[in-house]
Amino acid sequence: MALLEVRDLHTSFFTPAGEVKAVNGVSFNLERRKVLGIVGESGSGKSVTAYSVMQILESTGKIVSGSVKFDGQELVGAGERAMKKIRGNRISIIFQDPMTSLNPTYTIGRQLMEAILLHTNRNRRQARERAVEMLRLVNINEPEKRMRQYPFEFSGGMRQRIMIAMALACEPDILIADEPTTALDVTIQAQILELMKSLQEELGMAIIMITHDLGVVAQLCDEVIVMYAGSICEQGTADEIFYNPKHEYTKGLLRSIPTADTAGRRLKPISGTPIDLLNMPKGCPFAPRCDNAMKICLRERCERTRINEDHQAACWMNKKPSLTLDSVGRADGPSLTDGPGAGVMFPGPFAADLLETPDRETPRTRGRVVPMPGDVPADVNNSGAELPAPGAGQAPGADSTESMNNTSQTDSGLNHAEGGGGDD
Ligand SMILES: Nc1ncnc2c1ncn2[C@@H]1O[C@H](COP(=O)(O)OP(=O)(O)OP(=O)(O)O)[C@@H](O)[C@H]1O
Ligand code: SF4
Ligand SMILES: [Mg+2]
Numbered sequence: 001m002a003l004l005e006v007r008d009l010h011t012s013f014f015t016p017a018g019e020v021k022a023v024n025g026v027s028f029n030l031e032r033r034k035v036l037g038i039v040g041e042s043g044s045g046k047s048v049t050a051y052s053v054m055q056i057l058e059s060t061g062k063i064v065s066g067s068v069k070f071d072g073q074e075l076v077g078a079g080e081r082a083m084k085k086i087r088g089n090r091i092s093i094i095f096q097d098p099m100t101s102l103n104p105t106y107t108i109g110r111q112l113m114e115a116i117l118l119h120t121n122r123n124r125r126q127a128r129e130r131a132v133e134m135l136r137l138v139n140i141n142e143p144e145k146r147m148r149q150y151p152f153e154f155s156g157g158m159r160q161r162i163m164i165a166m167a168l169a170c171e172p173d174i175l176i177a178d179e180p181t182t183a184l185d186v187t188i189q190a191q192i193l194e195l196m197k198s199l200q201e202e203l204g205m206a207i208i209m210i211t212h213d214l215g216v217v218a219q220l221c222d223e224v225i226v227m228y229a230g231s232i233c234e235q236g237t238a239d240e241i242f243y244n245p246k247h248e249y250t251k252g253l254l255r256s257i258p259t260a261d262t263a264g265r266r267l268k269p270i271s272g273t274p275i276d277l278l279n280m281p282k283g284c285p286f287a288p289r290c291d292n293a294m295k296i297c298l299r300e301r302c303e304r305t306r307i308n309e310d311h312q313a314a315c316w317m318n319k320k321p322s323l324t325l326d327s328v329g330r331a332d333g334p335s336l337t338d339g340p341g342a343g344v345m346f347p348g349p350f351a352a353d354l355l356e357t358p359d360r361e362t363p364r365t366r367g368r369v370v371p372m373p374g375d376v377p378a379d380v381n382n383s384g385a386e387l388p389a390p391g392a393g394q395a396p397g398a399d400s401t402e403s404m405n406n407t408s409q410t411d412s413g414l415n416h417a418e419g420g421g422g423d424d
Contacts, residue, residue, distance in 0.1 A: 009066035037221035109147030157188035236311035
């Protein structure tokens with residue numbers, strides 16, 4: 001059993017303008033002693049997911065449905081008394097901005113001691129000793145003297161380290177770090193991450209690291225969740241996400257960060273803006289910004305599909321290689337999903353949608369010839385091989401994962417007059 005099991009979590013804010021669906025069906029596991037990264041652009045629902053786990057949502061926010069099990073205990077609906085025993089003691093959080101979490105009118109020592117007295121059975125003397133010990137642990141020098149100082153007397157990096165000390169003082173099972181290094185310069189950021197990694201190994205806790213910085217993920221995380229519009233679009237080990245991305249949004253994020261390979265070249269930010277959470281589209285939420293969007297993407301959301309045992313993604317591109325001309329237009333196309341939708345037969349017109357671009361002009365299609373349904377190129381399965389003759393297509397219900405792994409990352413030329421999304 002995983003330490004934390006989140007299943008189909010839906011959290012909304014009920015505002016005068018309507019229901020803001022901030023988290024839409026998020027599911028993940030966090031294993032003991034592991035670091036899970038949650039990445040995504042601003043507004044993708046990273047913090048609201050964390051606040052839902054801790055149940056510290058603003059008054060307009062509500063967990064609409066789903067389950068959050070911590071060490072076997074259901075937290076959704078557990079009530080405030082039960083949550084008070086968990087917050088700070090067993091699950092701690094470091095917030096985005098340390099200044100908003102530290103009280104400017106109290107000394108650091110008092111704030112640390114209060115946290116320890118509140119969450120443990122220590123007396124005042126023991127709490128003081130523990131506070132000093134924690135400051136030393138996070139590399140604050142002269143900790144006894146520092147205990148008597150106020151937050152404004154510390155630099156940004158030191159304040160963030162104090163927040164870490166406060167969160168770890170009660171030795172939680174899970175530390176949620178919500179963008180803990182965003183406000184810091186690169187050198188201090190690296191020091192804080194190094195510190196968190198060594199504390200995690202020393203204390204044996206699990207960490208949820210929320211960030212929009214893929215560099216942080218690479219440095220720290222075992223597993224990564226990529227969020228867009230309140231949903232998980234891709235999930236896998238850090239290696240899989242970095243070296244074998246299977247969602248167009250993740251590919252876009254990766255194209256927008258500097259690497260040794262991109263030195264001297266212009267980085268490519270993802271164009272467009274995130275969707276309006278008050279009016280969620282029916283299909284893939286990334287479709288309006290996706291260069292490779294197909295008709296099916298606008299009409300229907302893709303289930304998360306298993307790419308391999310370490311990797312899942314919710315992108316129709318991963319279904320394409322399983323299609324052949326034979327399946328297009330046939331009344332009983334192949335099974336296009338595994339996982340929850342396994343064995344579902346899609347009708348031919350549906351399958352055909354996977355081979356068509358939407359009737360819209362995007363910056364990439366503008367001025368170019370967008371192939372029509374009948375213009376499917378010969379290498380439709382992206383393997384370079386000719387398509388099988390009609391009648392020799394993939395058997396209905398056949399598992400598409402094998403071909404998907406080998407081909408979908410190099411998707412290109414299927415729907416576009418020029419290369420697909422993977423090129424720069
Ligand atoms: N109190 C609120 N009322 C209405 N909408 C809210 C509220 N809090 C958050 N939201 C909305 O929920 C969505 C998810 O917000 P969240 O704070 O989780 O984003 P995030 O991924 O953490 O972004 P960032 O990287 O900027 O911190 C956003 O669209 C946000 O506008
Ligand atoms: S190809 Fe379709 S499903 Fe995949 S990210 Fe683009 S719009 Fe979404
Ligand atoms: Mg946030």
